[in-house]
Amino acid sequence: MMKVPFFSKFQISKFKDWVFQLASFKFWLRPFAGARQKILKLPSPARGKNAECSKQNQNHDCPNYTDLKMIFRDIGRMNAIIEALGRDFLTAMPDGAYKSRLGQMAFLSRRRHEDLADQKVADKIEQAKTHQKKCPDQWDEWDKANLFEMESMYRHHCRVSSELMEKRARLSYEGRRRHREVLKNNDWQAAQGFLQEMIDLQREVAESKCLLDNQHDNEAPYQALMREYIPGARISEIDGLFTRLDSKIKALLPEVMERQSKQEEPVPLSGPFPSKLQLSLNKTLLGLIGFDFNRGGLYETGHNPVEGGTPDDTRLVIKTSDTHNFLDSMKSALHEGGHGIYIQGLPRTQWRYQPVGQDLGAAVHESQALMIEMILGRKLEFFEYLSPRVEGLFQKFGEPAMQPDNLYRLKTWVKATPDRKTADEVTYFSHIYMRMQLERDLISGKLKVRDLPDAWNAKMKEELGVEPQSHAEGCLQDVHWFVGKFGYFPSYTLGHMMAAQFHESMKRDIQNIPDLLREGNFAPVCAWLGTKIHAFGRLYRSDELVEKVTGNPLNINALTQHFENRYVAAAA
């Protein structure tokens, strides 16, 4: 097995000898006080005529594994219910239901946690692993991966108390509204108190998780949090990748700016672009990338976009469109659409609620979103397709701003800005890198919450050479920390790197991508993503998948090559 860049030893051992794990199993199964007192009543197994003929519901030769599939089916149902409640929360629920709904979602999160962090689950996993050793022929690669993921999920939850999980869920849902308020009012004081509470809570969760791995260094809690989004992530590996990428980008930037200085500045868009027409455009584009509206939809919210959903119910939520700029809502729709087709392409008929039927975490998820939004959705040929149609849609016939090369330049113009969401593709990494450094220090305690605005502004100046004009433009701009997502930011860059690597393979398999995009034909590239990535669920670990699809471990070369191609080499 090749060296993998940022995955834990635990994951690497997957296909190695299971003996070591069995030997150490007893140790990490020592119950965390309070989390194990419940004895689950097993869900009813697949029965007679009503049973779907799927791998999820099939009886396995190992009855303990069949039981586990039923337990995880119900855990998956709870996930799906929480997702649905969340969509409703953001899009349709009356305001007065806010507080009680928070309680309901937190309650169900606790229940889900209790079902998962149950001694019975651990026992059954152990039994199933014994069965797998004794009768390896009875276990196909999907079942093996499924059991492995069950164990991994169990390990992630078993040390954390259900009270903590309930509190965390409540605070996370609450955070979305808190963020909206502090952002609107540029209110650092209110933000500080909430962030302090959130960080303390996240650290407590992280430290519970670290007990498991017997890790006590200062960075271990941050790594534990990061692994919720990037399974098996190792902070040292990510540091290595990011340091190299940082130097490379810093070296490239003068060349980029040099070339850009010889180009005309893009003509800004002049609206209005009515919201309804933008929504219609965005739905049409989602259709082009193969998003199935029978199993999903596109909705708007006054606040941040929301990722997530299930293969049966993928309701994308983007921010209400800005009538001055249709490219922003389009960017958001393409990004969420990339997430959406990944979710919809998961192996739902066979493995609907099973761990192996789920996505590979935030890094791979972002790779799919950025593939559509940035890699493909910013190609000149796509704007050649788009231009005449948006001229017509918005009745801007012949306007210079709407010409293909102008739209292309608008979306590829490199200019440092304090705002991550409107940042260009090249300087985007600096936004991620500085956030990662800050959140590490917040979790380790090296950075006090009260010092965040100064630290933010200093980093921003140092990395991007710009200064935010307000807290809202500075350290309050992102929703992530308010909803408890510490350790998520690196996913964007890891995903960007993966997307660039996948794109290189895709170009080898599909030679006429530019011609296809010029006709608005996303079908071949999306089918490629579907069969190479989406359909596998978690059959392979993400490092394995990257190697399988691209022939190489994850690295920075494809992304830097992409930057060179798009921002240095090409004529405008």
Next chain:
Amino acid sequence: MMKVPFFSKFQISKFKDWVFQLASFKFWLRPFAGARQKILKLPSPARGKNAECSKQNQNHDCPNYTDLKMIFRDIGRMNAIIEALGRDFLTAMPDGAYKSRLGQMAFLSRRRHEDLADQKVADKIEQAKTHQKKCPDQWDEWDKANLFEMESMYRHHCRVSSELMEKRARLSYEGRRRHREVLKNNDWQAAQGFLQEMIDLQREVAESKCLLDNQHDNEAPYQALMREYIPGARISEIDGLFTRLDSKIKALLPEVMERQSKQEEPVPLSGPFPSKLQLSLNKTLLGLIGFDFNRGGLYETGHNPVEGGTPDDTRLVIKTSDTHNFLDSMKSALHEGGHGIYIQGLPRTQWRYQPVGQDLGAAVHESQALMIEMILGRKLEFFEYLSPRVEGLFQKFGEPAMQPDNLYRLKTWVKATPDRKTADEVTYFSHIYMRMQLERDLISGKLKVRDLPDAWNAKMKEELGVEPQSHAEGCLQDVHWFVGKFGYFPSYTLGHMMAAQFHESMKRDIQNIPDLLREGNFAPVCAWLGTKIHAFGRLYRSDELVEKVTGNPLNINALTQHFENRYVAAAA
């Protein structure tokens, strides 16, 4: 205590000696195989600063009762989640999520049932009852009623297996779509198979419940089902009331028709009445009756209206409006609005999820809906308020059909029709009565499903003198049986009787109701309903409430007097 008309001995014993029940407690606590193997992990009790200062979350002198409150809080949360999923299911969910959502709702229904039908719950109820006997001073009337309702809920569930409950939930949600299909296609064949499955399942549930009461007569299963909607209902009492009401209405009808024959037939409405304007009108009317849009809303569906919701989230769903007749959607909005203000008026701040904080079942619920829709919403004075406004809204200035007396006659014109939903107030009872007789026979097995269409048409002819022209106009018209609501129909008439009785008391307290309605001022009457009925939750049983509010047990006099006043005595 006065004789109450239709409540079980079990309920009457509430304030009598508890010894009998304690003696028999052991008997009915014998576990039903399969329903009790789970040992609940207790939900975390109210803690520190986050605890709402409500009776629900307060620690009680009896720790077992505090535990029970936490268990029932979580059961209530599951109810609320199922309600929210159901709203989403009908109004926003993408079609492709249909099957998986059915599974999720059925799963959660099973979980709720398991939490409730748990031996631990029975034990704690027994302990709490002992505490109540020993320390009666520690128990105020709300806590006593709450414990009583806990026991009642437990009794309703403890004998039914969780598999059966899951299957029933799934079939019920599925039934709504099945009904839409068979109705559209007038497809009795498809309906028959589904109804057979539903009836077999309902009978199985009912028979499980009867084991508890050691009742083996043929009507017991139907009565057990009816009690899900009308707690403590006794079929013999209802028979007595309905027989008397039937004779009375049959005696009145010739007088009604005699008087009506001297009147001009109402001028039919001539549309179009744009749907958007109807929705706006209906929302305005809901505002007038005090419906709180901060905790609810009004939505449309292609199918039947949906009752239900929670005090925090009361989203009413009515059928998409008919552009030829704004009175139909208005009727539906007023009816659902009556349900809605009842739900919103429940004692949520103190008792949000507790049994004592819930409504008193379908009969009282319908009384509130029919009070708004039929008793108040068909008064001439209300149409005097409405007429000039709908003239304006729909731009029908001066049209004869839109005049107050014409609108009044349209809504009070007595004419037998095969359709329950558009039936007039007087012949409405016959629709209920025939359905009750048919569903009793379906559950007891006396009537075979295959013979339902003939039996339906014969009853219709016998009771109303009309014949449906199709299955869709006949035995397929109602959604109730398709969603498993056997035993619900009597609630409409019991509710109508209650509404008429409440109205008499209301008139004693508020002497100028007609004047108020002429000004569109529903505030005083709705405040009266709120303080006399809604705010009590289940503090009193419904028979007690009727007596408290009206001074009499439930009887047919007020309703028949209402018919005489409106349909015989008054000049047009």
